[in-house]
Amino acid sequence: MIKQIKHKxxxxxxxxxxxxxxxxxxxxxxxxxxxxxxxxxxxxxxYPYKNTIPNLFENIQLFMKQLDKIEGELPLLIKEIRNHNNQLEGKLECNDVSCDDFYLDEYNQLSENIFDYLQDYKNLKIEIYSFMRGIIPNP
Structure with a gap:
């Protein structure tokens, strides 16, 4: 697992x-x-793996489920980014602080969502790489 840092x-x-x-x-x-x-x-x-690994199939299935989850979140995040990028033009028309705050709050929430997604994704990759390092045959 990678070092957990808080979003700022x-x-x-x-x-x-x-x-x-x-x-x-x-x-x-x-x-x-x-x-x-x-x-x-x-x-x-x-399957470029040694076949003698205990629970190999179960671990592979677990990783596939986790990949499905991570992959399933991508389209929504991409759509949110596009929508937010298009809405940013409205910030130009803001005449007061509360209007600016609205756009910045939206930006900050999206930024945190993406940060969390990428942290989860990196942690999954570390799990996969660590597991695979132990099961790929050495040359």
Whole structure:
């Protein structure tokens, strides 16, 4: 498991361009995650393992379920990012602090959701890599 850190946001002083940039970075990271998830699924299914491992099939099934869960969350997060990115233009029309706060609160919540998703995903990858390290035959 990787070190757990708490999400912090520093968005109060960010410009619209900086907020857009952050959402584009999130999109790119989630796009890469989708590609990587597909690879992990293929790797796990390929069975390049020693067959004498206890509970091999059960562990593989567990990883597949966890990959399904993580992969299933991706489309919603990507949709939320797109929607938020489109809504950021409304922040330009804000004339008061409460309006600005609305957009920043939305940004901060989305930022935390993505942070949590990526933490969960990284922890799953560590579990998979650690397990596979012990079952892949040494050359």
């Amino acid at each position: 946001t520093f968005s109060r002083d960010k410009s619209i361009d900086e907020l857009h940039y952050s959402t584009e970075k999130w999109s790119a990271e989630l796009d890469f995650s989708a590609f990587e998830l597909s690879f992990l699924r293929q790797l796990i299914k390929s």
